[in-house]
Amino acid sequence: MPSDRRMFLGAGLGVTAALASRASALAASAQAVSSDGPPPPANVRLEPEIRAAAAHDFGRLVHQQPRGVLRPASSADIASLMRWAKSRAVKVAARGQGHSIYGRSLSADGVVVDMSAMNAIREIQHDRVVVDAGAVWRDLLDATLAQGLTPPVLTNYLGLSxxxxxxxxxxxATSSRHGMQTDNVIALDVVTGDGNELSCSANSNADLFDGVRAGLGQCGIVTRATLRLVRAPERIRRFQLFYRDLPSLTADQRRVLTEGRFDQLQGAILPDGSGGWRYQLDGAIPYSSGSAPDDKAVLSGLSDERGAAVIADLSYREDALAFGKFENLLRSKGLWSNPQPWLLTFLRGSNAERVAGDILAGLKGDAVGPFGRITLYPLLTKVFHTPLVRLPEEDVAFVFNLIRIPASNDAAAAQRMVAANRTLYDRIREAGGVQYPVGAFAISPGDWEVHFGSSWPQLREAKRRYDPQHLLAPGYNVF
Ligand SMILES: Cc1cc2nc3c(=O)[nH]c(=O)nc-3n(C[C@H](O)[C@H](O)[C@H](O)COP(=O)(O)OP(=O)(O)OC[C@H]3O[C@@H](n4cnc5c(N)ncnc54)[C@H](O)[C@@H]3O)c2cc1C
Incomplete structure (x- = not known):
């Protein structure tokens, strides 16, 4: 049989099976209704394959099947789901692109709200954009660049919602200048855990605004955001500098940070392929044609292995999308869909070299896999203002992330790395560090209370007010 025909028949069988399973799922749900109260809104999808797709995230370390998936067309759809969830005490998790690592967008036997279709980019002005919360940053950037504008902070990977x-x-990479993306939010539309549709900003429902930004989805589902825009640079000159060891890398990183030499500053420690590490500083300077940076001045006095330095010119868009090449590489090797037990933290500036050095000394060569890396670079903490974003309380903090990309699909090995992450997190916390709350390890409500520190009462109060039944974002295990 020709393969096209086989595919066609296969697809047909799939549809038939899907219809049959939807019918039986609806029947099961109708039966549940008669004994347990009102049925879920009719737009909640119950088909096994839709529920199965929402049962894991990018990390592939936690699997929890929801009882249904809502693909809302509007904030009103989410509000009526929440009112139903409230009447039945059903947990609800928003899902943007499902790129959380440790089940944070899952809801065991609850409902997942798949935001991916609520992705309209609505209005672009010279200093702001109004966008639906399911839009991915890549599409938002393309829309704003068409008008010569950009969000001030872009994540390295733009396939996130x-x-x-x-x-x-x-x-x-620009966080040392502009803080987090949450520092550049002007206003939000939110559906709260008790089913209300509210707008919030620094001047209106400020407690909700502060509870939602970096609030781990605990107080509401963001449906629309007004975000700050700045003029986009035309081009980026990127400097990749290499160092013989950790102290020489961090000494130069500290120097260029203090002197403000680069607009973008990052860095990493990478496996060198023979059991050791390579130390890399990544700096970048935006410019317009005709005003390129003076490389000699930019690099003067730095102690890198100058012969190895790589200097590249890119358009602003090419630079912003550079992670996409890495994604393609991992996909081509089958590594993108392996378990991803990442650990993401911030170290105190005053002991970063010691803590990072001690941890590095204890890591085995395969700790991050051949394509993984340890991200390490300093930030100025004074530009971070979002109340629920936690950083060490010092002028300088170091990002310290173990981007573990295992070479195999070995679930037991991945779980050992998750356990090791917890031990490392405890060491880092002991040394005054904090986690960036997307890592892969088990964490209890008590841990979150410690994590949020002086901001904990604020989050607890916002939770009490906006999600009193603790329905939202159960995957974080905060309450
Ligand atoms: C390859 C990769 C690269 C990354 N790079 C960066 C980076 O450069 N910088 C960085 O900061 N992070 C980075 N991350 C981490 C990432 O920002 C977080 O995991 C983020 O939450 C994922 O976004 P998502 O749209 O996939 O959200 P999901 O994984 O779908 O959801 C994550 C959490 O957010 C909640 N949530 C989702 N949508 C909403 C909403 N509309 N309203 C309220 N809550 C919601 C979910 O309920 C869940 O608890 C990266 C992750 C990956 C996998």
């Missing part, structure tokens, strides 16, 4: 990064903070 606006709502998904607002839930955690949203850090990127």
């Amino acid at each position: 606006v709502g998904g990064t607002i839930a955690v903070g949203g850090i990127g």
Whole structure:
């Protein structure tokens, strides 16, 4: 039989099976209704394959099947779901692109709200954009660049949703200048856990605004966001500098940070392929044609291995999308869909070299996999203002992330890395560090209370007010 025909028949069988399973799922739900109260809104999808797709996230470490999936067309759809969920005490998790690592967008036997169709980019003005929360940053950037504008902070990977990064903070290469993405939010439309549709900003429902930005989805589902825009640079000159060891890398990172030499500053420690590490500083300077940076001045006095330096010129868009090449590489090797037990933290500036060095010394060569990396770079903390974003309380903090990309699909090995993450997190916390709340390890409500520290009462109060039945974002295990 020709393969096209086989595919056609296969697809036909799939549809028939899907219709049959939807009918039986509806029947099961109708039966449940007669004994247990009102049925879910008719637009909640119950088909097994739709529920199965919402049962895992990018990390592939936690699997929890929801009882249904809502693909809302409007904020009113979400509000009526929440009113039903309230009447039945059903847990609800928003899902942007499902790129959380440890089941944060899952809802065991609850409902997942798949935001991906609520992705309209509505209105672009010279200083702001209004966008639906399911839009991905890549599409938002393309729309704003058409008018010569950009959000001031972009995550390294642009396949994340606006709502998904607002839930955690949203850090990127320009964060030392502009803070988190949550620092650049002007206003939000939210459906709260008790089913109300509210707008909030610094001047209106400010407690909700502060509870939602970096609030791990605990107080409401963001449906629409008004975000700050700035003029986009035309071009980016990128400097990749290499170092013989950790102290020389961080000494130069501290120097260029203090002197403000780069608009974008990051860095990493990478496996060198023979059991050791390579130390890399990534700096970038935006410019317009005709005013390129003076490379000699930019690099003067730095102690990198100059012969190895890589200097590249890119358009602003090419630079912003650069992570896409890495994604394609991992996909081509089958590694993108392996379990991803990442650990993301911030170290105190005053002991970052010691803590990072000690941890590095204890890591085995395969700790991050051949394509993984340890992200390490300093930030100025004074530009971060979102109340629920936690950073060490010092002028300088270091991003310290173990981007573990295992070479195999070995679930047991991945779980060992998750356990190791917890041990490392405890060490880092002991040394005054904090987690960036997207990592893969088990964490209890008590841990979250410690994590949020002086901001905990604020989050607890917002939760009490806007999601009193604790229905939202159960995957974080905060309450
Ligand atoms: C390849 C990769 C690269 C990454 N790079 C960066 C980076 O450069 N910088 C950075 O800061 N982070 C980065 N992350 C982490 C990422 O920002 C978070 O995991 C983020 O939450 C994922 O966004 P998402 O749209 O996939 O959200 P999901 O995984 O779908 O959801 C994550 C959490 O947010 C909640 N949520 C989602 N949408 C909404 C909404 N509309 N309203 C309220 N809550 C909502 C969910 O309920 C869930 O609790 C990266 C992750 C991956 C996998």
